[in-house]
Amino acid sequence: MTTTALKARKEFGKTLASDIAHRLRNEIVTCQLKPNESLKFDALRLSFGASFTTLREALTLLAAEGLVVAEEQRGYKVAPVTLEDLHDLTHARILIEVDLMRRSIEKGDDDWEIRVISSLHRLARIEERAPEDYASNTEWKAAHRQFHEALVSASGSPTLLAVRNSLFDRAERYRNLSAMFRPHPRDKAGEHRALMQAAIGRNADQACNLIASHIQTxxxxxxKYASGVISAG
Amino acid sequence: MTTTALKARKEFGKTLASDIAHRLRNEIVTCQLKPNESLKFDALRLSFGASFTTLREALTLLAAEGLVVAEEQRGYKVAPVTLEDLHDLTHARILIEVDLMRRSIEKGDDDWEIRVISSLHRLARIEERAPEDYASNTEWKAAHRQFHEALVSASGSPTLLAVRNSLFDRAERYRNLSAMFRPHPRDKAGEHRALMQAAIGRNADQACNLIASHIQTxxxxxxKYASGVISAG
DNA sequence: ATGATACATATTTTCGAAAATATGTAAAAT
DNA sequence: ATTTTACATATTTTCGAAAATATGTATCAT
Structure with missing residues (x-):
């Protein structure tokens, strides 16, 4: 009932465009906006309450991240999901994440260890509280993201970290898609703990193997579970 | 004198925004727009003849590529050059280019071999014609880019290729900067020929070593040569 | 019936003005 | 003299209308 209602529109960024990019990104990753769905300006204007220009800027940003594709003069659409794209993405993620992991383990200081341990702890607590299908839990997803981010956070490579974040979003969309059709979520708790132990124990080779197979698996x-809704590619 | 004058504005893309992004990218990479230079809309509007909105879209694109940095509510500026950034960039390029090279050698077909051989041939011809300081030659730069692009063009990894292209632009800016202060360009002809031979000979290990040391050197x-104009970082 | 052409509609793209925000300057207070 | 405040200016950000382009529909010729 106060003036916060107006300001609340800008939750995540200082500018409206970056805020809308954030919201759009979220809707695409969670598949509220479905793969291949065309993003018409009139419709977006209605649901996001911003002008053509502002929306266009947000879409440009998401296109650069690979969540949206732009067909010039024919508008934007949510990036398609294909088996080919999933394989391409997985390969790129493993290459980059393994490199970042190794360097993080080399360079990580006390603060890094604390970030890794505490983010895993938070993740475990959430899993305790909601043992059944935590994978569709928003809180779990945020904690999961933060744990993996913590692992590579000491690598000191802004360029690769930026790419990594973008790939993580694209991968999360596929995970969400799969979760819709999967009977039970795979139990990753053990893998996460092993990752933490290898990292903190400065066992770089083991940690790199673990993260690679974690991503690949x-x-x-x-x-396996989403093949029905994924185009042949 | 015909109506082409109007259409000529759009040389590179179908939309004006992508065309302006292309032109801006070129001016930044060639350092006509200097590192750290602030990109005021009024000034850009004058030199590029487009509106706020269109320029903003182009800048958003270049910010995603890392050639421009956006400080929210305080405009855009050409990305700074620092030793730290150069190291970060070099590391990322080696990681990605080596991977793409190995996979290109694995998968490359006859057409790939032809692309590699013919693009090297063109590069060599240009070097013959203009032996002195070809490195500042626009034609040479384009051919150089195409040769390196050809080498990795059979990798079949759109995601990593897109990142690679973006990193190549950022690196080229540093090369151009260095060329301004260097007495003679390093003779890379031998390295390029060796790269081609290792690639076509399907000697993956050797080709990967060569490309890694090529980038590193x-x-x-x-x-060494640009340290004077590069911020400490 | 089929394909081509012209017209009407839908949609994207671009523009310049208006609003919001930051920066700089001068007067007032301590 | 230094900081604070208020005001004026410069700059970015956002908007909705107008232009450009694509898509769909009906008409005509073959």
Whole structure:
């Protein structure tokens, strides 16, 4: 009932465009906006309450991240999901995440160890509280993201970290898609704990192997359970 | 004198925004727009003849590529050049280019071999014609880019290729900067020929070593000759 | 019936003005 | 002299209308 209602529109960024990009990104990753769905300006204007220009800027940003594709003069649409894209994405993620992991383990200081341990702890607590299908839990997803982010956070490579974040979003969309059709979520708790132990124990080779197979296994499961809704590619 | 004058404005893309992004990218990479230079809308509007909105879209695109940085509510500026950034960039380029090279050699077909051989041939011809300081030659730069692009063009990884292209632009800016202060360009002809031979000969290990040291050596030279104009980082 | 052409509609793209925000300057207070 | 406040200016950000482009429909010729 106060003036916060107006300001509340800008939750995540200082500018309206970056805020809308954030909201759009979320809707695409969670598949509220479905793959291949065309993003018409009139419709977007209605649901996001912003002008053509502002929306256009947000879409440009998401196109650069690979969540949206732009067909010039023919508008924007949510990026399609294909098996080919999933494989491409998985390969890129493993390459980059393994490199970042190794360097993080080399360079990580006390604060890094604390970030890794505490983010895993938070993740475990959430899993305790909601043992059944935590994978569709928003809180779990945020904690999961933060744990993986913490692992590579000491790598000191802004360029690769930025790419990594973008790929993580694209992968999360596939995970969400798969979760819709999967009877039970795979139990990753053990894998996460092993990752933490290898990282903190400065066992770089083991940590890199673990993260690579963690990503690969997740991807294989996505391909298995979501193959029905994923285009042939 | 015909109506082409109007259409000529759009040389590179179908939309004006993508065309302006292309032109801006070129001016930044060639350092006509200097590192750290602030990109005021009024000034840009004058030199590019487009409206706020269109320019904003182009800048958003270049910010995603890392050639421009956006400070919210305080406009855009050309991305700074620092030794730290150069190192970060070099590391990322080696990681990605080596991976793409190996996969290109695995998968490359006859057409790939032809692309590699013919693009090297063109590069060599240009070097013959203009032996002195071809590095500042626009034609040479385009051919150089195409040769390196050809080498990795069979990798079949759209995601990593897109990142690679973006990193190549950022690196080229550093090369151009260094060229301004370097007495003679390093002779890369031998390295390029060796790269081609290793790739076509399907000697993946050797080709990967060559491309890694090619990138690293270039980066070291940039650091050496351009250190005066690069911020400490 | 089929394909081509012209027209009407839908949609994207671009523009310049208006609003919001930051920056700079001068007067007032301590 | 230094900080604070108020005001004026410069700059970015956002908007909705107008232009450009694509898509769909009906008409005509073959």
């Amino acid at each position: 997740t991807s294989n499961n996505v391909a | 270039t980066s070291n030279n940039v650091a």
